[in-house]
Amino acid sequence: MGPIVLRRPEYTGQNRCWPCTVANGLVLAGCCLALVPLSIPLSLFALLAGAGAIRYRGYLVPYTPQLTARVRQAIASEPARPRAGSLDLKDDEELGRRTVETLLAEGVLVPDGDRLHLEERFRGAWREEMTRLRARSDEGLLAAITAATDGTDVELLEADRPLFVLTGSVGGEAWVSRPVVIAEIAAERALGVCVPDMNRRDRLTAARALRSFLEYCPVCETPTEETRPHLCCGSAPTPEARSGTVLVCPACDEALYRFLDD
Structure with missing residues (x-):
């Protein structure tokens, strides 16, 4: 002993x-x-x-x-899954850095001291697209995901909170909530208007990063909040589950983005 x-x-x-x-x-x-x-x-x-x-x-x-x-x-009535997956299955850090640099160069992101904020034209276009997508049914969003993600299999998992399950043609899987789907497709479309020279692959990568700037929930428009997840001691003890601040909608109880700690 x-x-x-x-x-x-x-x-x-x-x-x-x-x-x-x-x-x-x-x-x-x-x-x-x-x-x-x-x-x-x-x-x-x-x-x-x-x-x-x-x-x-x-x-x-x-x-x-x-x-x-x-x-x-x-x-548990549902399988364990990430609550803030992304339509961008290729989590490429180098591409992500280059994409942020492009957003800065194109004026989509505007530096303000040591912080960044959204340019007003893009902010308005993004919110308009989210308003349009919000009115779609889950099946309508399924079609929008298929159109935005070439070569990706998409299916709808109907539960108390619908999830969109994406599987890449060369590997990779994500379980994406309705708020995240709306936010990312809307961001990809708004970027297509504001930065027409950016290709779709880069726009999807940018959409993942732009979720960190969500001020309102894409579904119910409740102001978002940053919080640290409080896990039960019986929860998974992985570093990913226990670290980082999470951007959430307090009304929908949905995670919208996870800021990883340095």
């Missing part, structure tokens, strides 16, 4: 999962109440010891993270 770890920083501090903390607190309270008829000092000792475990370890019940992960997997 290995040594007992008294502190678990991966489950405390900023990493603390409050739903699990509350659940363990309720278990502790129930156990202490059950001990009261037998011995009040023993009940108080259990309370102090249990509270210390929850404070310094994040949980009291052994293997809470593992149990939580299994429960989440058992009750």
